[in-house]
Amino acid sequence: MTLTVPATRRILYQRPAALAEKSTHYCPGCGHGIIHRLIAELFDELELAERTIAVAPVGCAVFAYDYLEVDWIESPHGRAPAVATGVRRTNPDRFVLAYQGDGDLAAIGTAEIVHAAARGERFTTVFVNNGIYGMTGGQMAPTTLLGQKTTSSPLGRDASRDGFPIPITEMLALLPGVTYAARGTLVDPSSIGKAKAMLKRAMQVQLAGGGFSIVEILSNCPVGWGMTAPESMAHLAQVAKTYPIGVLVDRMKG
């Protein structure tokens, strides 16, 4: 049986060219797949795939290089901003993207992200905050919410013992080297659209010669959080109370 599509119909949804045609290793319901897709759509829209050098993190997204069809350099845990700095300083005409999770960026790689931002390095960081170390089995991250149970905070995160969640994107936004910083969320389709707009703005800032740009995206971890996929998506509304959604700084805005 052949399926005939009337010529009058427009294609509303298809796999972006920059997204590899394969199923991901991510757990069912995980937000990484959505974020990969948003990036792939923007690679297509901004025609970046052939001039991008991307830096992969250590964490669940370590295999991002299997899914986005650009050149990728694997970074040691937390060092993606340093690796991206090396790429940027020696390849002035390329588009440089770093992809990091919250353990990677806000714990082990704190020095690297702060100083890359302080130097105003002209690259774009996609910061996926799901509040947990997913790949290693769901341990507490620097971003884990107070009271949240993880395998290394079995009684719930306690500020007196474990400290407070780090609003690192707000901290970075204070630095004059940061041209654009924003936080989006995957909580619902409309928010996903807004997150894509933030990513696009961050990429355009880089293309226009701005400094450091970062988009934090609140994402889920159904397995690590012990929730179903829909529950975990709905829970993102709670997460946003600790990490408010919005543009934190846009120093290129006229």
Place this chain on the structure above:
Amino acid sequence: MTAPLDRPSRRSGRSLAGAEPEPAPERVLWKGNEAIAEAAIQAGCDAYFGYPITPQAELLEWMARRMPELGRAFVQAESELGAINMALGAAATGKRVLVSSSSPGISLMAEGMSYMAGQQVPMVLVDVMRGGPGLGSIGPSQSDYFQLVKGHGHGDYRIPCLAPASIAEAIALTADAFELAERYRTPVAILADGALGQAMEPVIPRFRNPERSTKDWACDGAAGRAPRVVKSLDLQPENLERHNLELQAKFREIEANEVRWAGESLADAEIVIVAYGTAARVARTAIQRAREGGLRAGLFRPISLWPFPSTALHDLAPRVRAILVVELSAGQMLEDVRLAVEGRCPVGFHGRMGGMVPSPGDVVTELRKLWAITEPSTGGAAAEDDAELGFDATMAEVWR
């Protein structure tokens, strides 16, 4: 005097490609750290990343001034972790990259070096060694031998390690290091020490800019080709073992082709000092004094610490009464010497630590002590290999 003070030698292995340098018109008085930095620049270094630490700070300072002047990349990183990973990023795009540090900073760089070895990213690292362990001292030392020569970071790997004994040799080896790095897609280390980094020597700089290799693996943007990934992760044990076997095959190739050492006064030597870098300079003076006193001593100086000149030393051992290893450490290279000698002659040791340097007088005393407790060499079958190995006066006269 117009002759070069020093001539780095290659005693085996294939010759390095690239044009012979034009000699600079005159001798200059130069500090080791600065000479290495300029040698890297003249060798076509595209980017330098570093962090201040004594006794290598002048190298970073030289780069801070010169690299921007030439429109090349210089970043003073937030830490040695930052510096080594910036190097990883730049080098993975196919650029020629230098980093430098000293012992405590080298420890921090071990992470990135392991990744680069696994990812097969060429890069040159300079370690101007200082006294340890811990924060230690800022005096000269050779106590990072175990750390760098045995691989540096985690995992099964080796990196070529070159040890200059003079500033002129450091200049030559810097260019060679870039060439080795690119030929074998590997990080390469230059092991200097605080004395070599800080000392000033008159030198006729002989720079060399090695030909660039084709980098069909580099991540420089997938324009008109399939995307590339430079990585070390592989969760399939079968695949990762295969990758390791490929790395090991490369290491065997390096061992077969890139051994470097220099000899002095070996042809008639009854007792031989094995020493590298600054320790070899002390040994050289000690050997002259010993000979003045009638003791026929010679010098065997490894230049590549890995690959170690094991075969040459193994063949030399039965020709001599004893070997004295002299190091600025508690005896690190000593282990490789013993493995190479395999008991074919007695091996003694003299070392100082913590930034102390042995005096030539002390070394002569140790030579005499070793002489007193050992028997004359019976020579043996190895003597017939002399010509082949180059243990003759002409070939030995390579390091002045």
